Amino acid sequence: MDIAIVGTGYVGLVSGACFAEMGVNVTCVDVDASKISRLQLGEIPIYEPGLDIMVKQNLEAGRLHFTTDLSYCIDNVELVFSAVGTPPDEDGSADLKYVFEVARTFAQNIKKYTVLVTKSTVPVGTAKKVKAVIYEELKKRGVDIPFDVASNPEFLKEGNALKDFMNPDRIVIGVENEHARNLMDKLYKPFVQNNYQVLFMDIPSAEMTKYAANSMLATRISFMNDIANLCERVGANVDMVRYGIGTDARIGAKFLYSGCGYGGSCFPKDVRALIQTGRENGYEMCVIEAVEKVNTRQKSVIFDKLFNIFDKKLKGRSVALWGLAFKPETDDMREATALVVIDKLIKAGVKVSVYDPVAIDECKRRIGNVVTYCKNMYETVLDADALVLVTEWEQFHFPDWKRVKKLMKGNVVIDGRNIYRRKDLEKEGIICYGIGK
Incomplete structure (x- = not known):
C-alpha cells in the first residue's frame, strides 16, 4: 500500500x-x-x-x-x-x-x-x-x-x-x-x-475524541495539583491520598501524580482550543477552564516556595535547575514549567544554573544566555543556595546526595515532581520540599 x-x-x-x-x-x-x-x-x-x-x-x-x-x-x-x-x-x-x-x-x-x-x-x-x-x-x-x-x-x-x-x-x-x-x-x-x-x-466524534482525551488527562493532573496544594495547608500527604483514591476501580491510579504543572505541545493547546470551541458554540466549558487556571497557577508553585523559604529575599542568590524539557525523553520545551520558573527567578535577581540531558540547545534557542548552562547535573549545583528538580529524567532519580550537599552552598531542595524520599535527603543534611507534602 x-x-x-x-x-x-x-x-x-x-x-x-x-x-x-x-x-x-x-x-x-x-x-x-x-x-x-x-x-x-x-x-x-x-x-x-x-x-x-x-x-x-x-x-x-x-x-x-x-x-x-x-x-x-x-x-x-x-x-x-x-x-x-x-x-x-x-x-x-x-x-x-x-x-x-x-x-x-x-x-x-x-x-x-x-x-x-x-x-x-x-x-x-x-x-x-x-x-x-x-x-x-x-x-x-x-x-x-x-x-x-x-x-x-x-x-x-x-x-x-x-x-x-x-x-x-x-x-x-x-x-x-x-x-x-x-x-x-x-x-x-x-x-x-x-x-x-x-x-x-463519524468524523465529528473522532475529532472530539482527541480533545476530550487530552482534556481528561489534563483534568486529572490539575485536580491532583489542587488537592496537593490543599494537602500542604491541612497537614496531609498527597502521596497517601493518591494511593487512597487510586485503588478505587472507578478512578484508577494513572495520571494522579501531583507536580509543578503540565506543559508540552498537546495538553495546553488542546485545553484552550476546547474552551474556545465551547465559546464559539455558546457553551461555557467550566471544568476545562478551571483546569487551565489551576495549571497556570501551579507553574508558579516552585518560585513561591523559594520566595517563602528565603523569607522573600531572593536577590543575589543562586538556584540550580535539574530539567528543562516539559517531560523526560524529549527536548520539547513548549509550555514547559522550567520557562516560567526561570523567568520568575531572573526577574527576582537570582543567578540560575541549569542542566538537561537533551534540551539545552532548545533552551538556548528560546531564552538565550540569561542562565548558566552546565555540562552535568553536579556542575549545576556548585555553590547553589537551592536545587530545584523540574523534569524527572531517570538520571535525576538517584543522585549522590553526599556529593550534592558538598557542592552546594545551601541545603534546600525543591522536588517539583515528588520523586525523592525526604528522609533520604535529611540524612545528608538536606531539607527537601515536595508538592503536597
Missing part, C-alpha cells in the same frame, strides 16, 4: 516511520527543503528515542521517502495524511491555515479517487471546512474528481511515541462512507490482526 504524509514534525515523522516499519510504502512531504535534505540523509530534526534507527532502516529498505513536492507521489498513493501543525491562535483556538493549505495542495494535484486523512489535532467541524476547500480548488481546475476525507487523530506520548504507535491502546478513525472505511481498514489491518482496538466512528 502507498501513502503520503504531509508534515514531518513530531506526528508526521513518527507516523511515517512506523507505517513504513509495518511494510507500507510511505512518502513524507514537507515544504522545508533543508529539513527534507537532512531526512534524506537519515538525520532526525527532533529527539525521540529509537526514531533515528527506525528512519534509517526504512530509508535503506526503500519503504520511506522524503520530498518537498506532493505531486511527486500523489499519483501512486491511496491515502494522503495531513500531519501539519495547528498552533494556538491569539484567542486560544487552533490555527488551521496549514491544514487548509494541505487541502488546497491535495485538490490541486489529485487525478483519481484519493482520501485525505487529518491526523493533526483539529476542532470539531474541521472536516467540513476541509471538504469545502477541496471542492473550491477542484472547481477552479474545472474537474470533478472523487475524494473523501477522514479523521485519524494521534495519541502519541513524546518520549514513548514509537511504542504508542506500534502498540496502541486504540486507533480512532472517523469516516463518512464504506469506501473510505475500507481503505483505512486495509491500512490498519496488521494492527487488527494483532488484536489492537480500531474504533470506527
